[in-house]
Amino acid sequence: MLHTPSGYWDPLLWILALIVAILIAYIIRGFGRKDYKGGEQSKPFLSGMDIPDEKELHIRAGNIYWGFMEGLEGYYDIMKKIHTGVVNDYVAWFLGVSALLFIVILIVGVT
């Protein structure tokens, strides 16, 4: 058991609770209709478009979270400009941070 500033964390207790929750879910599932054979409701929905052959269906990494990246386009534009891949810029960042630390620790620091 791990004691934290606000309580405790017991993974073994958590696993036990998870098993109980799964058992309850399984029991509830048992109350469902036994004769259910599927239909329109069980098919995947892709914005009303025809679903390609399921065996060949795979969304590539480049298309995942497209909306997130679009929403943060401004942020990612800045990040792309910063990450030039040129080692001279890496050194410049180091010198810039060092200069900032000099100002903060030598001038702003109160002690």
Added chain:
Amino acid sequence: MNMNWLLTHSPALLIAIPLLAAFLTPLIDRLSKRARNVLVLIVLITVEVVMIVLAWDVFTGNTHIYTMGASNPTATIPVQAAIPIRIVLEVDGLSAFMGLISATVSLAAGLYSLAFVRRETGQGRYYTLLLLMLVGMLGMEFTGDLFNLFVFLEILSIASAALIAYRFYRGDAVEGAFKYFVISSLGALMVLFAIGLLYGQYDLLNMAALAKVMKYTMLDKIALVLFIAAFAMKCGAIPMHMWVPDSYTVAPASITAMLVVASQVSLYALFRICFSLYGLTLDVTTVGIIIISLGLLSMFVGVTMALPQKDIKRLMSYHAISQTGYMLLGVGVGLYLIGKPEFSTYGMAAMEGGIFHIFNHALYKGLLFLTAGAIFYKVKTRNLNEMRGLAHSMKFTAIFFMIGAFAIAGIPPFNGFASKLLIYESVYCVSPILSIIAMLVSIITLASFVKVFHSAFMGPPMRNTKEGEVPKSMLIGMVILTVGIILFGLFPGWVVDHIVHPAAQALADQAAYIQAVIGG
């Protein structure tokens, strides 16, 4: 050889054994490849076993001091001198903690390498450099004096750069190694300059002796800035992180796992300088805020930069930066609160969370890089867009990846959750915003690894890919780290009480660090 002899000499042996083996490896390599592999494995297992024995003794309260060249290794100050003038190794709770991480990940990486680099040329050089990396890491962790910190930093950097360029026939490997070398040289130069400033003032190199007389003058402040900037860059803190994805991505996967630990050793050096060398003489509020800020930036920018990546190892490299942010945040909050009434409740818990996260990160990030290497081994590409359905043929790798991904995202009951919980519940003492950002970063981390799992393992099987898993030695390397993740996840209370707390206590208690070497 009895246990006392082993315990007394273990700090020196842990550096000497892999160092000697590193120079023997190319010679034995000329005689027999199998004998070379056996030698490397025996050395890595020996280091792991001796490290466990030493760490156990240290965690029960015995700081180990070893004076090189002295007739009595525990006598740090010669009879005819008033200060420590020999090379002194000091293994306290934090050094032992870091030593355990280095030895464990090196063993997993060594086992994994047996099959992973089997088809490559120059394996003699590869294992020599791998052992030298281990020497550099253990040396940095154990050394009690600043100049040897620099020497071992250089050994580690040179061996790492050479191993990043191991596949020199690929242009990107040489480019990554070049960038790493430039950055490492610059960092080491700044460290050496800072050491020179302190030596010029105090005529001392021993950290404990320096800590005792530290006055926090203008020159000390300049040295501190150089130390913080250099080690923050070496551990990959944003905005000095750009070398990390360039270098981690192109190194062999086993070496990337070791590079993760190498970066954490720089983090250790940063903490050691702040807490054990400067301690309460420095402006803990200002320096604490600097480290917290570096941590927040690293967490957020690291994870958001990971999300759009299509190269699996580049994506994981950005996550390594992001996870380093958690360690900086936790220990930064500890430094910020040191000397304040809140330290005993929140500051110590934040430091324990940050330090616990170092070990957890080494395990799950090491495992994730090994799974990325296993994928590369099978499909010969790191591009996620060109992968799919690998779970059909690589079932064990898929399971290991899932465990690593759950752990890094802080999903209970894996080890990442325990250390993150300690961080969430303690850093809000400084500001609730810190906890909120830490949780947000965990959610984005999970999203990012869901993308990797879906892209690489789900979907129809790939055509033109050999069926079956990776070789057994690679799987054994992954098993070692997986077992660590599960055990640390299931018994976090034991780990924190017996391993993490002594490490955090050693870091916070500067007086004990000084007393262990020079008494009084």
